[in-house]
Amino acid sequence: MPIREEQQFAGELRNLEAQALAGVYDHYSVAVYKYVRYRLGDDRMAEDVASEVFLSLLESLQRGSGPRTNVKGWLLATAGHIVTDHLRRAYRRPTESLDDEHPDAGRSLDDEFDRRQRSRDFQRAYQQLTHEQQHVVALRFGEGLSLEETAAITGKNVNAVKALQFRALQAIQRNIGESPHE
Numbered sequence: 001m002p003i004r005e006e007q008q009f010a011g012e013l014r015n016l017e018a019q020a021l022a023g024v025y026d027h028y029s030v031a032v033y034k035y036v037r038y039r040l041g042d043d044r045m046a047e048d049v050a051s052e053v054f055l056s057l058l059e060s061l062q063r064g065s066g067p068r069t070n071v072k073g074w075l076l077a078t079a080g081h082i083v084t085d086h087l088r089r090a091y092r093r094p095t096e097s098l099d100d101e102h103p104d105a106g107r108s109l110d111d112e113f114d115r116r117q118r119s120r121d122f123q124r125a126y127q128q129l130t131h132e133q134q135h136v137v138a139l140r141f142g143e144g145l146s147l148e149e150t151a152a153i154t155g156k157n158v159n160a161v162k163a164l165q166f167r168a169l170q171a172i173q174r175n176i177g178e179s180p181h182e
Contacts (some may be wrong), residue, residue: 013061013071025054028072031143032079038142039083039134041123049086053079073153076143080135080153087131125175133168136161 012020032053037046056078060066067074126134132154139150140161151161 013057013066016061021058024057024071024075028075029054031072032075035076035138035143036079036083038138039080040086041119041126045086049079049082052082056082070152073149076139076153080138084131084135121176122172125172128175129168129171133164133171136164137168137172140165 013024029050033046033050036049036053037043040046040049053075057066057075126137129137135154136150139145139153140147145153147158147161151158154161156164
């Protein structure tokens with residue numbers, strides 16, 4: 001979305017215009033969900049957290065704060081904070097979720113097992129990253145944002161984002177290489 005439209009959206013939001021709120025939700029809900037889903041690896045939890053992001057937007061606007069110019073950046077940064085809080089709570093109280101997915105009838109059981117194992121290996125390696133690295137990887141690869149957009153959302157310069165991304169990808173590769181399932 002062009003900067004001028006972002007600023008107009010932000011102005012309308014500050015006035016708590018219903019159409020602007022609905023428009024922001026319609027325009028950004030998929031991006032917020034995809035970002036959160038990438039970070040958490042869980043569909044249901046991603047839906048809950050994405051809802052929390054938009055609730056946080058409404059509460060911020062009611063307090064007279066919220067996004068001033070970059071609505072998407074504000075939403076994704078807020079999503080990052082909520083995900084981090086969720087992961088901290090989950091770390092203190094670990095749970096094991098049951099997988100509701102069933103193998104695709106077109107895939108063999110071996111293929112499905114391999115796909116799920118690769119996914120678990122990636123998630124395990126991803127969880128070993130720092131929160132900053134997870135945030136950058138989710139923005140760059142989950143959301144497909146450019147280095148400049150990622151830098152703006154994280155409040156870092158482009159070189160710092162590149163360094164975080166490079167170290168994160170190296171750590172993922174190293175951690176997957178150490179997987180006992182290979």
